Structures are given as C-alpha cells and as structure tokens.
Amino acid sequence: MKLQAVDYAVLVLYFGFVLAIGWQLRRKVRTANEFLTSGRSVPVWIASIAFLAANLGAQELVGMAASGAKYGIMTAHFYWIGAIPAMLFVGVFMMPFYYGSRARSVPEYLRLRFDEKTRAFNAMTFAVMTVFSSGISMYALGLLLKAVLGWSFTASVVVAALIVLAYTLLGGLTSAIYNEVLQFLLILFGFAPLAILAVKAAGGWQTLATRLPEAMTHLWKPADAAIHNPMGVEVFGLVAGLGFVLSFGYWCTDYLVIQRAMAANSMDAARRAPVLATFPKMLFPFIVIVPGIAAVVLASKGVGYSLPLKAGGGYDYDQVLMTLMGQFYPSGMLGVGLAGLMASFMSGMAGNVTAFNTVFTYDIYQAHIRRDAPDHHYLMVGRAATVLGIGLSVAAAYLAQRYNNIMDLLQLVFGFVNAPLFATFLLGMFWKRTTGHGAFFGLLAGTTAAAVTHGLTTAEGKGAWMAALHQFPSTMAQNFWIAIAAWSVCFVTTITVSVLTKARPEEELRGLVYSLTDRIPAGSQPWYARPKVLGTIAIAVLITLNVWFW
Amino acid sequence: MLDLRIPVGGYFLLNGLVLIVAWLIGATPSDQLMSVAVNIWVGVPMIVFGVAMLALARRSKS
Numbered sequence: 001m002k003l004q005a006v007d008y009a010v011l012v013l014y015f016g017f018v019l020a021i022g023w024q025l026r027r028k029v030r031t032a033n034e035f036l037t038s039g040r041s042v043p044v045w046i047a048s049i050a051f052l053a054a055n056l057g058a059q060e061l062v063g064m065a066a067s068g069a070k071y072g073i074m075t076a077h078f079y080w081i082g083a084i085p086a087m088l089f090v091g092v093f094m095m096p097f098y099y100g101s102r103a104r105s106v107p108e109y110l111r112l113r114f115d116e117k118t119r120a121f122n123a124m125t126f127a128v129m130t131v132f133s134s135g136i137s138m139y140a141l142g143l144l145l146k147a148v149l150g151w152s153f154t155a156s157v158v159v160a161a162l163i164v165l166a167y168t169l170l171g172g173l174t175s176a177i178y179n180e181v182l183q184f185l186l187i188l189f190g191f192a193p194l195a196i197l198a199v200k201a202a203g204g205w206q207t208l209a210t211r212l213p214e215a216m217t218h219l220w221k222p223a224d225a226a227i228h229n230p231m232g233v234e235v236f237g238l239v240a241g242l243g244f245v246l247s248f249g250y251w252c253t254d255y256l257v258i259q260r261a262m263a264a265n266s267m268d269a270a271r272r273a274p275v276l277a278t279f280p281k282m283l284f285p286f287i288v289i290v291p292g293i294a295a296v297v298l299a300s301k302g303v304g305y306s307l308p309l310k311a312g313g314g315y316d317y318d319q320v321l322m323t324l325m326g327q328f329y330p331s332g333m334l335g336v337g338l339a340g341l342m343a344s345f346m347s348g349m350a351g352n353v354t355a356f357n358t359v360f361t362y363d364i365y366q367a368h369i370r371r372d373a374p375d376h377h378y379l380m381v382g383r384a385a386t387v388l389g390i391g392l393s394v395a396a397a398y399l400a401q402r403y404n405n406i407m408d409l410l411q412l413v414f415g416f417v418n419a420p421l422f423a424t425f426l427l428g429m430f431w432k433r434t435t436g437h438g439a440f441f442g443l444l445a446g447t448t449a450a451a452v453t454h455g456l457t458t459a460e461g462k463g464a465w466m467a468a469l470h471q472f473p474s475t476m477a478q479n480f481w482i483a484i485a486a487w488s489v490c491f492v493t494t495i496t497v498s499v500l501t502k503a504r505p506e507e508e509l510r511g512l513v514y515s516l517t518d519r520i521p522a523g524s525q526p527w528y529a530r531p532k533v534l535g536t537i538a539i540a541v542l543i544t545l546n547v548w549f550w
Numbered sequence: 551m552l553d554l555r556i557p558v559g560g561y562f563l564l565n566g567l568v569l570i571v572a573w574l575i576g577a578t579p580s581d582q583l584m585s586v587a588v589n590i591w592v593g594v595p596m597i598v599f600g601v602a603m604l605a606l607a608r609r610s611k612s
C-alpha cells in the first residue's frame with residue numbers, strides 16, 4: 001500500500017486539529033478536578049459520544065473486522081448482547097450512585113460504600129490494567145502500520161504517543177473527551193464507506209448470505225450447540241458469560257467508560273449519556289464486522305481480492321481491514337481511513353491515560369502517599385501521572401514486542417480481575433447489608449476462582465496448569481465459563497461474609513445504596529428524553545436486530 | 551467554554567475539500583475494485599456536515 005501526498009495532507013490536518021482543540025482548552029484547567037474529572041462541565045451529547053469512543057480503540061476496530069472474517073455475524077453478540085443491556089443498566093440504575101455520591105472515581109465509590117482495602121484492590125488492578133492495555137493496543141498499531149505501510153515501529157508508536165500526551169496535558173480530561181467526539185466522527189467517515197463498498201462488491205447482503213455457511217450469517221441459530229458455530233460457544237455460556245458477567249463487569253464498573261458519563265454537567269446528562277450511546281453502538285457491527293464478512297466472500301469470487309496470509313501459513317485476519325482499504329480506497333480516502341484508524345487508536349489511548357491519571361492521583365497518591373496537600377499539588381501530580389501513564393504504555397508496547405507470550409498471560413490475568421467485579425457493585429448498590437469485608441473477600445475469592453477454573457480446564461491447548469478436568473471447545477467458551485465461575489463465587493462469598501460481619505449504620509449509606517436513596521424525580525424533561533423511555537426504545541431496536549439476524 | 555461544533559465543523563469542511571482535490575487530481579486506478587469517485591461520495595457529505603455544524607454553532611451564538 002502506497003500513500004500519496006494528499007493522504008499525508010489528510011493525516012496532518014487531523015493531527016493539527018487534535019492539537020488545536022487541546023490548545024484551545026488549556027485555559028480551562030486551573031484545578032486538579034478540572035484537569036482530572038473535567039469539573040463536571042461536559043454537555044450530554046459530547047459525554048455520550050465520548051462514552052463510546054473511549055472504548056473504541058484501534059484494537060477493537062481491527063479485531064472486530066478480523067472476527068467478522070473468522071466467525072461471521074455472531075461477532076455482533078459482542079455489541080448487541082455484550083454491551084447494550086449493560087449500558088442501559090449503568091445509565092438508568094447505577095449512574096445515580098456514581099454521579100450522586102461525592103465520589104470522583106469508581107474506586108472512590110468503593111471507598112465510600114465499603115472501605116479502604118476494597119478501594120485499594122480495585123485502584124491498583126485498574127491502574128496496572130489500563131497501562132498494559134494501552135501498551136498492547138499501541139503494540140498492535142505499530143505492528144499493523146509496519147506490516148501494511150512499512151512505517152517504523154518506533155516512529156509510529158512514539159509519534160502517536162506524543163500527540164496524545166500533548167493534548168491530554170494541555171486540556172486534561174475535557175480535551176480528551178472533546179477530541180474523542182472528533183475522532184469518533186472521523187472513524188465513521190473513514191470506515192462506513194468501506195462497509196458499503198465491500199458489501200456492494202460482494203453482491204449485496206443477499207448474495208453474501210447465500211455464499212456463506214449458515215453459521216456465519218446467523219446470530220442464534222448456530223448457537224444451539226458449540227459444534228455448530230466457529231466460535232465454539234453455546235447459548236448459556238454466551239448469555240451468562242458474555243451477556244451478563246463480562247459485559248456488565250466492563251460497562252458498569254470500568255472507570256474508563258464511567259468517567260465519561262461522570263464528567264457530564266448534570267445528573268440527568270450523566271444518566272442519559274450511556275443510554276443515548278446505545279443507539280450508535282447498536283449500528284456499529286454494520287461498520288466494523290460486516291466488512292470482515294464481505295472480505296471472505298470477495299476472496300472467493302476472484303475479483304482481485306484475497307485474504308491476507310501469515311508468514312507461517314494460515315490467514316492473517318488482523319490485516320483484513322487494512323487490505324480492504326488498500327483495495328477499495330483511492331488516494332485521499334485512503335488517508336481518511338488511515339486517519340480514522342489513528343483516531344481510534346488515540347481515543348482508546350487517551351481514554352486509558354485519563355482514567356489512569358485520575359485513579360493514580362486520587363485513589364493511590366492522595367489515599368496512601370500524601371493526604372492533605374493543597375490543590376495545586378494534586379494538579380501537578382495529575383500532570384505527572386499523565387506523563388508516567390504514557391511512558392509506561394510505551395514501555396509495555398516494547399515489552400509486548402520482545403516477549404509475545406507476556407501479552408497472552410496479561411490478557412488472561414485481566415479476565416480474572418474483571419470478571420467478579422460486577423457482583424461486588426451489584427450487591428453494594430442494591431443490598432444495604434453488604435459489608436466492606438464481604439466485598440473485599442468476595443473479590444479475592446472470585447479472582448481466585450477464575451484462576452482455579454483456568455487451571456483445571458483446557459481449550460485449544462491452553463490452561464489446565466493444575467489438572468485437566470474438563471475440555472472446552474474453544475478458548476472463547478473457556479473465557480465465558482471462567483467469568484461465570486468467578487462471578488458466582490464472588491457473589492456467594494460476598495453475601496456469606498457480609499452476613500457474618502457487622503453491618504454499617506444506615507445513616508452512612510445514604511446516597512450510596514438503592515433502598516436508602518431518594519428516587520430521582522422525573523423532573524421537567526419531556527417524556528421522550530427520560531432514561532427509562534429511551535432505554536425501552538433501545539431494547540425494542542435490540543430485539544428487532546436479534547430477530548432479523550436470528 | 552469552547553463550542554465543539556466550531557472545530558468539528560471546520561475540520562470536516564477542510565477534510566472534505568481535500569477529498570475534492572484528491573478527486574480532481576486522481577488518476578483512474580488500475581485496480582478494478584477501486585474508484586476515484588469515492589472521494590466525491592465521501593467528500594461532499596463531509597463538507598455538508600461541516601457547514602451544518604458551523605451554521606448551528608453560529609446560530610446558537612447570536
């Protein structure tokens with residue numbers, strides 16, 4: 001793939017605007033809160049788009065096209081069942097506690113609701129995870145740009161990191177969020193045309209459906225048994241593991257996305273941000289997954305496109321998206337597509353970094369190192385944490401480049417840590433009897449259960465480092481069941497330990513637990529703008545999509 | 551506070567214009583799946599979107 005001057009012009013224009021937005025917002029940052037949490041100033045439409053964009057990293061775009069080519073439309077489960085219900089739940093039911101409490105971050109909510117040790121556990125694991133996941137996605141980007149464009153790994157990683165550093169240092173979270181809106185729109189303009197062109201060239205969706213095996217064009221039909229679909233998953237694992245544990249664990253507790261909604265300028269806006277975000281989210285499979293599916297058909301038609309190959313044999317699905325661009329986009333649009341990829345990478349990275357610096361400053365530094373410093377001290381620490389976060393991400397990217405296996409291991413560990421979390425939050429917010437000891441030991445037991453499940457089961461030759469008691473048809477199925485085990489153990493342990501330990505006085509839990517918090521009045525908003533009404537419409541659309549692709 | 555619609559509108563207006571230029575100078579590609587007209591099909595909506603954003607920002611200011 002060769003870039004022309006006009007493609008570089010598109011890239012430079014994008015970099016220029018991203019930096020200019022950061023520069024424009026530099027005056028807004030006077031206090032630590034303004035830098036780290038945007039001082040609750042963001043309008044609802046901006047918070048809503050940022051809620052989506054921070055999650056939409058380059059790895060996701062590249063990975064979803066790859067999964068589309070590998071698994072077909074079933075990949076859409078990661079969007080539809082795997083995101084929408086959880087996004088609605090966090091907006092309608094959980095945001096009142098996140099936004100309504102005095103918490104500045106998700107770990108800080110755990111401090112208010114439970115105790116210091118639960119917060120410390122969550123803050124530490126979250127800080128480590130954000131740094132490594134932004135490092136991994138940086139590594140993936142560097143690798144891709146090197147393979148397709150021949151750019152140097154170091155140059156692309158360092159340039160992208162420096163630009164993100166510049167605009168987050170200048171305008172803090174506000175700058176990250178504002179840029180995420182621009183980046184999100186650019187991703188749409190850069191990727192949506194590709195989906196249309198690829199499907200059109202493959203002969204339209206009907207032709208696609210007739211040329212592919214049924215398992216690739218249906219959502220639920222092939223899920224009756226693991227052997228009927230290439231993912232190797234069955235309905236229960238899919239619904240309970242992905243649709244409940246993993247999805248709610250991510251969208252309802254991960255500070256990376258919650259931070260965007262918490263930056264909104266009112267409770268009403270904070271609740272509507274995730275709910276409104278479900279509508280574009282539902283349509284994303286058509287942009288990111290469908291090109292991958294079309295690529296398979298195109299390759300079989302002999303029209304000049306073939307699936308990218310790995311050096312060692314087999315298909316390199318991760319390159320599907322870029323090779324499609326190279327095939328369909330002329331100079332000009334190629335620059336836009338590439339800028340879109342850069343934009344997704346930067347929005348994901350800025351999301352990680354701005355969540356990291358806040359958790360580091362408030363939940364680690366202020367909680368354990370220096371408690372009562374003047375505000376400008378924490379502003380300085382927040383800025384230093386931004387530099388530190390980006391520096392560590394770059395280091396993690398190089399670590400991944402040197403030791404490939406480390407990445408597998410880390411992703412596995414992240415799964416262990418994330419899976420039980422939703423049980424803790426669910427009980428904490430909706431059962432006033434839950435205690436700090438219950439939450440802490442529940443999390444510990446849940447994480448251990450995840451590790452043990454992995455140690456006792458095997459899939460595709462992975463796991464079973466203790467004993468091979470059970471074999472899963474795929475690592476995906478294994479992941480789903482590890483999540484189910486972790487969540488269940490955390491849920492039961494939290495309840496048991498809570499009942500055995502002393503409850504906190506109800507007075508202290510006002511505003512933190514459902515039964516002890518005043519209902520939010522429906523207020524002056526028109527009926528169609530209320531979170532519950534919007535949520536109901538979203539569910540109706542979601543059901544329609546699922547029936548359509550049944 | 552910065553009205554985000556101004557930089558977003560400006561950005562897509564300019565990006566759309568660059569795509570129009572790319573369409574004007576673009577040679578007919580040798581690849582049968584590629585068409586230089588894609589630049590127009592995306593460039594024009596970008597310009598329309600950019601101008602609409604700028605117009606909205608201007609209207610709410612006055």
